[in-house]
Amino acid sequence: MGKKELIIGMYVDDLIVINARAEDIDSFKHKMVGHFLMSDLGTLSYYLSIEVRQVKESLMLGQSGYASMLLERSGMAECKPCVTTMEERLKLMKASTIAKVDATLYRSIIGGLRYLVHTRPYIAFAMGYVGSFMEDS
Structure with a gap:
């Protein structure tokens, strides 16, 4: 060499x-x-x-510290862990009767999840799925 x-x-x-x-x-x-x-x-x-x-x-x-901070910021710090990253056959719709969430906070959390994919690639599909709801159609 x-x-x-x-x-x-x-x-x-x-x-x-x-x-x-x-x-x-x-x-x-x-x-x-x-x-x-x-x-x-x-x-x-x-x-x-x-x-x-x-x-x-x-x-x-x-990125356990970063993941904890992201859970805290999204109001999910007390959630329980689960085996799958997303409910099977989950169907979400852009048109909904429930109150809209804070778009800035939602984008920020999606951005944080994208960064978390570097060390947790198994969340990529779920992150991409919920990320598709960032914009109103």
Whole structure:
């Protein structure tokens, strides 16, 4: 293997540096300090509402804190967990006699669910289904 390849993720002024060899990461950080004022926050544990756990040779991602905040914001913090993400054969209609919900809050919750799909792909169908009700027809 001739090249030392790094994967670098950047969000605003934060960098995540990934490589199989710690020496390559240290070399990169040393070069960066020569050009920029920066600090090393150590091993990644939390980034953009995604919890990161590193064990041996694996990486586990989660968003339990973000999911709890989303449940709280939607008024569902006390709901009970269930096995399925959506009731089977659920039929929803845009035309309804019940009072309309706050459209801004609904869009915000749908956006939060879309972000939650990164670590919980099994909710994608249910999120897409309820997301189709964001606009009046």
